[in-house]
Amino acid sequence: MTALIFDCDGVLGDTERYGHLPAFNRTFDELGLPVRWSEEEYGEKLRIGGGKERMASLFADPAFVAEAGIPDDDAARKDLLAQWHRAKTAAFTELVGSGGVPARPGIARVITEALDAGWTVAVASTSAEPSVRAVLEHAVGAEVAARVPVFAGDVVPAKKPDPGIYLLALEELGLDRDETVVVEDSRNGLLAATRAGLRCVVTVNGYTREEDFAEAALVVSDLGDPDGDAVEVLADRVPVGVGHHVTLADLEAVLAAPAPPAPAPGHPATGEVEDPGDPGQPREGGAA
Known part of the structure; x- marks a missing residue:
């Protein structure tokens, strides 16, 4: 799945x-x-x-x-x-x-379409859990949000770029790394995903646009919507060939990208260990 x-x-x-x-x-x-x-x-x-x-x-x-x-x-x-x-x-x-935090383009569409297609959809963030649930519900509505498991807060001991939050989600949901795509927005989030052995799509924002996303399979301005502005493709290493907006077929195509190496045994979150390499310079991408 x-x-x-x-x-x-x-x-x-x-x-x-x-x-x-x-x-x-x-x-x-x-x-x-x-x-x-x-x-x-x-x-x-x-x-x-x-x-x-x-x-x-x-x-x-x-x-x-x-x-x-x-x-x-x-x-x-x-x-x-x-x-x-x-x-x-x-x-x-x-x-x-109060509606003061706008959802990003394409989020409600992609999450709803993925759930309706039988995909597992989850949120993994080391931000405070009440904050994460509030953002999710505002972005997709209460009914859809109730179908999305959330891994957040202090459920793992270290923040991104440590892969612990993604390793926990994989273990708890019984997911196959080779069938899982992560959507992130920052370099440290990208590193957390790839250190968990997961392929990653990055949707940049004003704070992260200039960061290094060399490990990402696909980098876009946002996921986009059919009736909105066309997405800007900043890097496509599969290649996916994204059109006006990112589709489920595009996200499935990301799985054709070379898989990052799976973590070595021993990490405290799920029995696996963090890659000790460069954690990168930019923001962590969570836990605000």
Whole structure:
């Protein structure tokens, strides 16, 4: 059975610019923290894997620590970060629920068509699970979202580019690597997929367009819709020969690409181990 696994942030919806960034800044305002990230600053923060980790980067600024009254104790800082992140997740979920985070072109169409064709469709992200479920439901509707298993949050110990979240999805769903395609938007997400031995399609966004996607079978601007703008094909290494928009046949054709090597035994998520190679420079692609 063919399977399709989606990342969440930047793939299902344009979440970074319209969701996570304003949610971070709203949280900072509500908590009275002396910081506000611009789009450019947030683009740099996206190189850090994880929302709590991005917030924790503020502790590297002595002026912020002093003005915000941040405690020196590591345990107290950990509790503080957890409190901040819960508030940020609530703000993000509210933004998604209000319709402020647009779904990316083609997502609802491809997911619905794949499910109706008997494919397994899942979402694998290390973002907070309530955030992921909110984005999925907004993108495809509650009825379709109920048919899509979600692997999210802290269900694995490491964030992308570690392959753990994809290895967990493969194991839990009983999927065949040779029949599974991943849709990602960032280099670190791509590396997570390929290190799990999976072929990957990348749909770029404004934050990730210039990243290195050499390992991707197909790189496009988005999945597209029949009544929307034609997709831009940035790399087609199969070749797939995408037309106006990406179809299920195109995604099946991706399976003809050479398979990335399967991970070696020993990884903590499912008995397999992460490739120790270069984790890449750009953002992690989740856990905001």
